[in-house]
Amino acid sequence: MKPAYVLASSDSSARPKRNLKLEIEYDGSNYSGWQIQNHQRSPEARRRTKKTIQQVLEKTLKEILQQEIKVISSGRTDAGVHALAQVVNFYTDSNIAHEKLQLALNSLLPHDIVITKIEDAPLFFHSRFSAKSKVYRYTILNRKYSSALLRNTTYFFPHFLDVVLMRKEAKVLLGRHDFKSFQATEKKERTTVRTVRKISIKKDKDFIFIEIEADGFLYNMVRNIVGTLIEIARGKLPPESMKRILLSKNRIYAGPIAPSHGLCLVKVKY
């Protein structure tokens, strides 16, 4: 594999001076996600859609650094999905100090995108390829009424959920498996095998937090897993369904996809 800066630089003969690594918090509510896959959309559909977080970030970086910047992220997030610490890197010859760049970015970026950390990384560092694992958190508000203040960051679900059963069923996902059953049907990844390192399901008052750490995630994987866990926990799918669905390697057996606004990328580990 070529070093990351070769993949990213428009002039591959020039070795860039710096590889800057940024951590970003964002509220995905007002965006079409991290990046649109333009080849999937007609020009008309592209005009209709909202901005992407990547577009806004690259435009702001260009404004500050006075050069075209192409950022590499740890991975895309869907429309409505949030991040506490998305990681990106980009190459630049600018000498700008971390603190100065962070202040400039945060004063020019809209309030729903915040740069929480900037550091220099080795030139070979690549936000996606260097990542060892990623942690996503899904938050369910499980009570009779919604929350006005948390409406964009929790999935309000008013029916009873058996959290103990949810925990038991989720265990079969741990380890290295083919997660094809939980991949968005329109996607065709080379391999659908991933390793789930950790799943924790915590209940705190009316909230249920589902945290999943894996070496990588298929498109919609977390939301499809959560949607399936909800179907089991409310009694719409029988116990041991998770095992059966995982082994089926067929999306049609899994539950419906859980809404995007309950999902948050909380950590990328390197």
Place this chain on the structure above:
Amino acid sequence: MKPAYVLASSDSSARPKRNLKLEIEYDGSNYSGWQIQNHQRSPEARRRTKKTIQQVLEKTLKEILQQEIKVISSGRTDAGVHALAQVVNFYTDSNIAHEKLQLALNSLLPHDIVITKIEDAPLFFHSRFSAKSKVYRYTILNRKYSSALLRNTTYFFPHFLDVVLMRKEAKVLLGRHDFKSFQATEKKERTTVRTVRKISIKKDKDFIFIEIEADGFLYNMVRNIVGTLIEIARGKLPPESMKRILLSKNRIYAGPIAPSHGLCLVKVKY
């Protein structure tokens, strides 16, 4: 004093059947506050302003109960101020069950207003006059960068704040005092004496939570107190300023008003 239902009913000869008490959570970001004081505004200004929470609630209640409803709240909140548990009551002859009314309200109200509780109260219960005390919480995010996800519910303040000093200075506010120094200048209350029962200032990671409980609050009182505490805690006002400002009974000595979006009405006690 006349019983509350006489004050509220348009036909004071009719004794209403029920006095319903509601608890409401709302995100104040998209509203002109709980209620606009219309007499202060020109017709043109009124057209320009956003809706109030009271307007939206009364319109929705009318739609469900098929009668004009006038709600009584525990007190107004300003534009941008939030509530976890605002309390209102209103009189009705409807026999509607609590759960049915709550479901109907929450499905018709916008997502930033949520009814969290409904119960029958004695006819003499009045959300404002019956209240023993109210608790407000002001949240400061005290670090170098803002938060994308909490931008509407915390006041981002990047400079150092001495929380120990803040706590010490706040103590002089405890008890029964004339809080005229912290009242919005345009306001003329009959009496500006209030009793502050409790002040707690907690630091948790990058957050500073200032909670104030009092038997009543003057217009802008919490925000003016917080603004003053910030000026002291950042060293712009000398120690013991709080005592001096309180005794001065003059708004011009207090600090600038803190922004509304950091403020939340968390509890009304009866």
